[in-house]
Amino acid sequence: MIRKSNRERRPDRLSTYFYQERRVLAGITLTGILYNAGLTAGPYFEGQLTLCLMAVLAGEKSGIDMIKLGGVYLIVILIVQGARCLKRFGVRRFANDTARSMRRVLYRNLVYQNPAVLSADEAGSLMTKAISDVDACAEGMRKFTTEVFDTGVVMIAYLGMLMAYDLRLTLLACVFAPLAALLAQKLKHPITRSAAAYKNSVSQLNTMTLDRVSNALTYRVFGCENQRDQALGDQLAVVEKNAVVSSAWENAMQPLYNIIAMAGVVFVLLRGVQNVSDTGWAAWDLAAFTTYLNCFSRLALKSSHAAKLFNAVQKAKVSWQRIQPQLQPVKIPDSTLPPTAGPAELKVEDLSFAYPHQPPLFEHVSFQVHAGQIIGITGPLACGKSTLGRLLLGELPYTGSLRINGLEIAQLNSAQISHLVGYLGHAPQLLSDTIEENIQLGEDLDCAPWLKLTALKEEVVAMPEGLKTQIGAQGTRLSGGQQARLALARTLARPRPVWVLDDPFSAVDPATEDEILRNLRVLGKDRIILLISHRLTHFAQFDQVLWLENGTARIADPATMMAENPAYARLVKTQQKKAGDDDEK
Ligand SMILES: Nc1ncnc2c1ncn2[C@@H]1O[C@H](COP(=O)(O)OP(=O)(O)OP(=O)(O)O)[C@@H](O)[C@H]1O
Incomplete structure (x- = not known):
């Protein structure tokens, strides 16, 4: 037996x-x-x-x-x-x-x-x-x-x-x-039915409460507070009614x-x-x-x-x-990576991807990137820039090949991928905790070098509680630019062969962006940095530009991209002109 x-x-x-x-x-x-x-x-x-x-x-x-x-x-x-x-x-x-x-x-x-x-x-x-x-x-x-x-x-x-x-x-x-x-x-049946109705109404009430709290500012600004409170009150009445019915069936x-x-x-x-x-x-x-x-x-x-x-x-x-x-039984993924040799390398071959029930976002995309390179990823709105970043995290199923240091992403688990790819998403995703804990995440890390790299150190030192400053839910007690730089510091504090940085400078002024990019260049000399952005101010300094459009990808050095891709050149010139106009003002 x-x-x-x-x-x-x-x-x-x-x-x-x-x-x-x-x-x-x-x-x-x-x-x-x-x-x-x-x-x-x-x-x-x-x-x-x-x-x-x-x-x-x-x-x-x-x-x-x-x-x-x-x-x-x-x-x-x-x-x-x-x-x-x-x-x-x-x-x-x-x-x-x-x-x-x-x-x-x-x-x-x-x-x-x-x-x-x-x-x-x-x-x-x-x-x-x-x-x-x-x-x-x-x-x-x-x-x-x-x-x-x-x-x-x-x-x-x-x-x-x-x-x-x-x-x-x-x-x-x-x-x-x-x-x-x-x-x-x-x-049995009325009891089961009334208990299920009660549970579902409680679930709905919790969802509505969470929504009401997390979107409180939006509802206030758009003057919908009364309407939302009324809806919440109505749901509360439904929960009460269902609770009485469910309990009556059981006890009466x-x-x-x-x-x-x-x-x-x-x-x-x-x-x-x-x-x-x-x-x-x-x-x-x-x-x-x-x-x-x-x-x-x-x-x-x-x-x-x-x-x-x-x-x-x-x-x-x-x-x-x-x-x-x-x-369901859950296996905690083993984070041991198969051994690889040589410097960081990203190889994309014949990559295709579509969200369920949608036309393909990428079709037969191929490109290759080597260690020490900073790649600027851009393209028209909704061309799939963020999705490419998420594909590298192994979050979405693809066809073709997506390899880092020869390892196929689709064959690795999330714990293994986390050793290969560092990621900074569109939203900073900060914890309601101190500045220090947002960088350390429970590890024993010295925060100072990373705050310096992201040009945040002086601002933190000037805060009365310094590293111990509580930043509030989602970092609401920090400015947008501080949130972005704190999230970047957390990513950079964990060196990986590939860093995917999705729009890290959208809330940062050009001078600070300049300083951080200089630091990134030194830090990334044996890594690959994929920098997703609409702002092309610094793309001329990058090693390569990846242009995504209509499911295809073109990769070239910035000068060649300017010369051979009119859409890219137009975008760069428009932004340069706007920056010049702003300076004159
Ligand atoms: N989870 C999802 N399910 C279905 N479709 C999605 C999902 N996420 C994104 N999309 C769609 O995929 C397309 C590409 O989205 P993505 O965010 O990758 O583009 P992007 O180039 O980063 O966008 P932006 O230019 O606004 O930064 C969009 O049309 C979007 O609506």
């Missing part, structure tokens, strides 16, 4: 979580059986105490006998309640551990899964899954585990006891309990389940009296009658709980179905 190790077990199966907690579950089983079997001691001792009291009154027993019996009952209660405490502790621990494990897997999925797969879900929905659905699942599993003992074991114990007293009466009186379970089963049926399960008490009373008066199916004394009645009401109550439990599990199942797709 092949035994699966913990790591091989599938996190998208519920059984995995029960298996992981097998030791805790074993403890719950022991204490649960002790507690629940011990519960039958209650009715038994109550019956014995009644009998003893009658004997004391009749002068057959003394008060001491009664005290002794009461003392034993007390000790039994203490043991039983002690077991109950331990069982509760175990069950809570089981739920907490399970929620933690699920959250860990879900988090890994969010971090490592293909962004295209994740983008199928709205941010609010992902948050709802990561927080409330995981809790709902763990809670469902906790309730199930608890009730297996609190209801299942104790029901069996009670049933056994009742049968021992009067088999036929027990069969007759207990015939109603399954009816409650049957009704609960029939209510409990009294009905109780009544159905208790219906058998009529038989217990009728036949019980006959048993005591020796005309029934069994011969009882008064203690037996008390014990039986007590035991039966507890059993009826428990069986109505079982019906409610069934509904609670149905509700938790909705959450499980929502998170299960995000609990």
